[in-house]
Amino acid sequence: MSAESKLFSKQVVDSKTSSEEVNSILDAQKTMLEQISIGIHHDALTGTAKQHVANDYARRLFAA
Numbered sequence: 828m829s830a831e832s833k834l835f836s837k838q839v840v841d842s843k844t845s846s847e848e849v850n851s852i853l854d855a856q857k858t859m860l861e862q863i864s865i866g867i868h869h870d871a872l873t874g875t876a877k878q879h880v881a882n883d884y885a886r887r888l889f890a891a
Contacts, residue, residue, distance in 0.1 A: 862891035 844852075866888050870876035876884065 859891050862887050 866884055868884075870880060874881075
C-alpha cells in the first residue's frame with residue numbers, strides 16, 4: 828500500500844471524520860490518482876510529448 832493510500836485510509840477510518848469529509852477525501856484521492864496516471868503516461872516519461880502536452884501534464888499535476 829502506498830504512503831498516500833495509508834494517509835487517506837487513516838483519515839477515513841478516524842471515528843471523528845464526518846461522511847462529508849470522507850467523501851471529500853475520497854474525491855481528492857481519485858483526483859490525485861487520475862493525475863498521477865496521466866503523469867506516468869509513456870510520453871510524459873520518455874519526453875516525447877509535444878510542448879503543449881508537457882505543459883498540460885505539468886498544469887494537471889500542479890492542480891492536483
